[in-house]
Each structure stands twice: as structure tokens, then as C-alpha cells.
Amino acid sequence: MSITVALTLTSFAAALVIGTVVAAFRVSPVAPLRAAGAAWVEVLRNIPLSVLMLGFYFGFTKIDIRYGEFATAVIVLSAYTSSFVAETVRAGINSVARGQAEAARSIGLTFPQSLRVVVLPQAMRTVVAPLGSVFIALIKNSSLAGLIAVVELTDMADRISFDTARPIPAFLGAAVGYLLLALPSGAVVGLLERRAAIKR
Amino acid sequence: MRRTRWFVWLVVVVAMVGAACGEADDPTTATGGDDNEAGSTTAAPTFDAGTTMARIQQKGEITVGVKYDQPGFGQQDPATGEVEGFDVEIAKLIAVAILGGDVDSVEDKIEFVESVSKNREPFIQDGRVDIVVATYTINDTRKQVIDFAGPYFVAKQDIMVRKDDTSIKAVDDLNGKKVCTAKGSTSEKNIRAKAPRADVLLFDGYDECKEALVDERVVAVSTDNTILAGYVDRSPDELKLVDNPFSDEPYGIGLKKGDEAFRDFLNDRLEEIFEGGQWGDAFESTLGQLGLETPDTPTLDRYGAAGGATTSTTGTGGTGGAGGSGSTSTTGASSTSSSTG
Numbered sequence: 187m188s189i190t191v192a193l194t195l196t197s198f199a200a201a202l203v204i205g206t207v208v209a210a211f212r213v214s215p216v217a218p219l220r221a222a223g224a225a226w227v228e229v230l231r232n233i234p235l236s237v238l239m240l241g242f243y244f245g246f247t248k249i250d251i252r253y254g255e256f257a258t259a260v261i262v263l264s265a266y267t268s269s270f271v272a273e274t275v276r277a278g279i280n281s282v283a284r285g286q287a288e289a290a291r292s293i294g295l296t297f298p299q300s301l302r303v304v305v306l307p308q309a310m311r312t313v314v315a316p317l318g319s320v321f322i323a324l325i326k327n328s329s330l331a332g333l334i335a336v337v338e339l340t341d342m343a344d345r346i347s348f349d350t351a352r353p354i355p356a357f358l359g360a361a362v363g364y365l366l367l368a369l370p371s372g373a374v375v376g377l378l379e380r381r382a383a384i385k386r
Numbered sequence: 387m388r389r390t391r392w393f394v395w396l397v398v399v400v401a402m403v404g405a406a407c408g409e410a411d412d413p414t415t416a417t418g419g420d421d422n423e424a425g426s427t428t429a430a431p432t433f434d435a436g437t438t439m440a441r442i443q444q445k446g447e448i449t450v451g452v453k454y455d456q457p458g459f460g461q462q463d464p465a466t467g468e469v470e471g472f473d474v475e476i477a478k479l480i481a482v483a484i485l486g487g488d489v490d491s492v493e494d495k496i497e498f499v500e501s502v503s504k505n506r507e508p509f510i511q512d513g514r515v516d517i518v519v520a521t522y523t524i525n526d527t528r529k530q531v532i533d534f535a536g537p538y539f540v541a542k543q544d545i546m547v548r549k550d551d552t553s554i555k556a557v558d559d560l561n562g563k564k565v566c567t568a569k570g571s572t573s574e575k576n577i578r579a580k581a582p583r584a585d586v587l588l589f590d591g592y593d594e595c596k597e598a599l600v601d602e603r604v605v606a607v608s609t610d611n612t613i614l615a616g617y618v619d620r621s622p623d624e625l626k627l628v629d630n631p632f633s634d635e636p637y638g639i640g641l642k643k644g645d646e647a648f649r650d651f652l653n654d655r656l657e658e659i660f661e662g663g664q665w666g667d668a669f670e671s672t673l674g675q676l677g678l679e680t681p682d683t684p685t686l687d688r689y690g691a692a693g694g695a696t697t698s699t700t701g702t703g704g705t706g707g708a709g710g711s712g713s714t715s716t717t718g719a720s721s722t723s724s725s726t727g
Contacts, residue, residue, distance in 0.1 A: 240594075244594070244597050244598075244601065247601040247603070248601075252601075252603070255587070333589075333590065334589075335566075335587040335588050335589055337588075341569075341588070344504065344569050344570065345569070345588075347504060347570075348503070348504070348569065348570040348571075348574075349527070350527065351507050351527045351528045351530065351531050351532075352507070352531065353504060353505075353507065353508060354508070
């Protein structure tokens with residue numbers, strides 16, 4: 187379970203950073219940056235995670251890029267999740283009234299400054315809940331790290347199932363494990379949401 | 387609105403066509419001769435009412451769990467959808483004894499179901515399959531939930547390394563090194579027991595292990611020699627077998643726990659094909675093609691009655707004269723972790 191937690195937290199932290207940058211690319215006035223952002227999102231979110239996982243692990247070795255099993259899992263999970271974070275954050279940015287960005291530019295802020303100081307902070311308020319869903323999806327997606335021999339929760343259940351020849355209790359155990367991780371996460375998201383909400 | 391309705395119909399049609407195609411691809415409905423030597427045709431015998439044999443006879447079909455990805459034992463031909471291998475041949479020989487006919491025609495009366503290591507026990511317990519013939523190592527943990535007839539084959543665990551490797555000569559040499567094997571196999575347990583300081587990497591299958599070996603992520607792959615032989619056979623320039631086996635893996639036929647009559651029947655039938663030569667023929671036409679020599683027939687393990695995982699009576703119940711007087715005792719391997727049920 188600790189491996190699942192480590193995988194999820196590390197990957198989410200990385201995905202938040204990458205995803206926000208990609209979202210900024212996608213709304214940027216520079217066309218090549220917009221294209222790069224769109225390409226990143228469309229490639230990563232449209233390929234099954236299992237294919238990315240095995241493809242990165244086995245495929246990239248052929249061109250001499252190799253990382254350990256855990257590192258590979260973190261890289262792939264971060265990249266994959268970042269595409270969903272990017273789309274979520276972009277939706278948040280678009281929800282901020284246009285006048286805000288215009289006002290920011292008119293007082294002399296550059297585009298990156300206006301994004302950082304004015305638009306993103308407001309956007310983040312609205313995306314807390316959807317990002318929570320992305321986080322919970324990530325907890326479950328981390329189970330695919332077992333494909334490349336990372337002993338996370340599902341993989342552990344696999345092993346116990348084999349050792350005892352009783353798969354059903356083993357996988358029920360894994361299900362409970364995921365609930366124990368996801369339910370409190372949901373609660374935390376709810377809390378953050380309330381704190382971020384605009385008082386009306 | 388109109389457009390949505392159109393779309394819904396389109397989805398329905400596509401789904402139906404898809405389902406029809408899926409059915410056509412189903413390996414059990416696919417027919418087609420293979421080059422098996424025609425066995426003699428036998429009439430279906432009569433069985434006592436209430437036995438599993440009678441039930442199978444009545445439904446006219448036997449459901450068998452086999453592997454679909456194990457070269458030499460049970461492997462699906464992607465072109466025809468048919469499964470081929472030693473396990474498949476054994477299943478046919480069993481089916482003939484219940485349903486009659488010969489090994490070629492009986493294929494139509496066998497429903498093969500893909501069994502991976504993980505689902506073998508549930509498949510048997512739920513009655514999803516009548517028997518499992520899927521490189522299924524007999525051990526005490528498993529005997530607590532299902533029963534085994536056989537063994538019909540004794541594999542030996544060995545090590546596969548890259549062709550240029552000279553550092554690994556025995557299982558001890560794996561200590562402190564990265565070794566790969568598949569999840570849900572007894573191979574993992576054996577490595578941990580014989581080389582406790584080895585770093586064992588577990589993948590879903592041996593294809594990934596082979597890839598990891600070629601990529602130099604691991605120094606060795608360890609599992610049954612029969613499985614490894616398939617890989618070495620296909621890439622003799624890259625891989626080699628260490629050829630220093632360190633454990634016996636007796637493969638059994640899995641069946642529902644406590645079905646003594648069925649187990650006796652299966653054991654009797656195995657004895658018959660050991661002595662009658664069909665076992666040897668099945669070996670030559672499958673595993674023999676991978677360059678393996680036909681071994682002596684194994685000694686049956688007619689272990690004690692249901693209710694425990696005791697292995698005390700191992701082998702002794704077998705009527706003597708099983709051809710070849712099995713070179714390997716299966717007692718050792720199956721009682722390594724003796725536990726009581």
C-alpha cells in the first residue's frame with residue numbers, strides 16, 4: 187500500500203506542475219506553443235495507460251533510454267495524468283471572465299504574468315473538484331504499475347492470491363485498500379473545495 | 387433528435403456485427419484438421435449415473451481450461467484460433483475416453499477455455515471448466531482447494547541467460563542478481579527458496595521476461611525448462627539454457643475437490659495412455675518439435691482421499707507397471723511445504 191501511496195503522490199505532484207504548464211501553453215498567444223500543448227495532451231490521453239507503461243518500459247530501452255521500474259512507473263503516470271490535469275486547468279482558465287485577463291494586460295502585465303498573478307489563481311478555485319477526480323483516477327491507475335513489476339497494491343493481491351490459491355479474498359483486500367485511500371482523498375478534496383469557494 | 391436516433395441505431399448495428407464477428411472468431415467453433423496421427427476410434431463407454439464422467443457424456447461436451455500462450459503446451463494459433471500443444475493433446479486423449487471417437491474428431495466436443503495462472507482455481511471451483519490442463523504444478527496449497535490427477539508430466543526448473551553470459555552456472559549464482567519470472571508461478575517460490583538474495587522481478591508472462599533479459603534489465607529468467615526451451619528454440623543466437631535444473635515441477639490435471647471417482651478415472655486413463663504409447667506420441671508431436679527429448683513417463687501420484695493436503699500416500703496407490711517406471715519421484719516436490727488441511 188505504501189508503494190501505491192508513493193506512486194500516486196509523486197506522480198500527482200509532477201502531473202500538477204506539468205499539466206499547468208501545458209494548460210498555459212494551450213491558451214498562449216504563441217501558435218507553436220499551443221500546438222505543442224495540444225499534441226502533448228492528445229497523444230497521452232488517447233493511448234491506453236497499459237500500452238504507455240509497457241511501451242515506455244520496453245520500447246525506450248531499444249533507444250537506450252532506461253529507468254528503473256518505479257521511476258518508469260512515476261514518469262508514465264505523471265505524463266499520462268498531466269494530460270488530464272492540463273485539460274482540467276484549461277477549462278478553469280476559460281471559466282475566468284475575459285475582462286480579468288484584459289484588465290491584467292492593460293495595466294502592463296505580460297501574458298505569463300497576467301496568467302500567473304490574475305487568471306490562474308482564480309482558475310484554480312473552480313478546478314479543485316475536477317482535479318480531485320483526476321487524483322482518485324490516478325490512485326486506481328497506479329495499479330497498472332504492476333505490469334512492469336512494481337509491487338503495488340494490486341500486484342500484492344496477485345501474489346497473495348497465488349500463495350494461498352484463494353484469489354477472491356486477496357482481491358477483496360485490494361478493493362478495501364483502494365477504498366481506504368480514495369475515500370479520505372475525496373473528503374480532503376471536499377474540504378479544499380469549501381475553502382477555495384467564493385463566499386456568496 | 388432525428389440525428390441522435392440515427393446514431394443510436396448505428397451503434398446498435400455496429401455492436402451486433404461486432405458480436406457476430408466475435409462468435410466467428412471463437413476458437414471452439416473453429417474447426418480444421420491438424421496433422422495428428424489418427425488414433426483408433428473408440429465407442430463411448432458407459433458410466434455410473436451421477437458421476438462427473440456421466441454428466442460430461444450427457445452434455446456431450448467437455449470443458450477444458452488450457453493456456454493460450456504457452457509454446458509447446460497450450461498456444462493459440464492467431465490465424466486459425468485453434469489451440470495446440472501437449473496439454474491440448476492430453477485433453478483430447480481424456481475426452482476420447484469419455485465421449486468416444488478418436489483424437490481428431492473429439493476436438494469438436496471439447497470447449498477450450500483460456501486459463502491463466504490466476505484463474506485456474508476459481509474456474510474449477512465454480513464449475514466453469516470440467517478439468518484444467520494448463521502447466522499446473524501440483525502443490526499442497528492448491529490441493530487444499532482443488533484436486534489433482536497425474537502428474538502427466540514432470541518439468542524441471544532451469545535458468546535461461548543471454549548467450550554471452552558465463553557467470554551463471556547454477557541457481558546459487560542468482561544471489562544478488564536480478565532474475566525474472568512470471569506472476570502466479572511456482573518458479574518464484576523456488577527461486578526465493580534456493581537463492582534467497584536474488585532480486586526477483588515479476589511480470590505477467592514470460593514474453594516480458596524474455597524481453598527484459600534481452601534488454602539487459604535482468605541477468606536471468608528462471609522457470610520450467612520446457613517453457614524456456616521454446617524461447618531458446620526461437621532465438622538461439624541470443625539466449626541459452628544453463629541446463630542445471632534445481633527442482634521438479636509435476637504438472638497435474640486440476641479437478642473439483644473431493645471428486646474421487648473422477649480423479650480415479652483420470653488417473654486410470656493417464657496410466658492407459660502412458661502404457662499405450664499415446665502419451666509419447668503426444669509429446670513428440672508437440673514438445674518434441676521444440677527439440678526436447680521424450681522423457682520417461684511420470685509416476686502417478688494417487689494421493690490420499692479428500693479432506694487434507696497429506697502427501698503421505700504419494701505414489702504408493704498407483705498400480706505398478708506404469709510404463710517407464712518414472713524416473714523422477716514426485717513426492718519430494720509436492721511435499722516441500724507440507725501443511726495439513
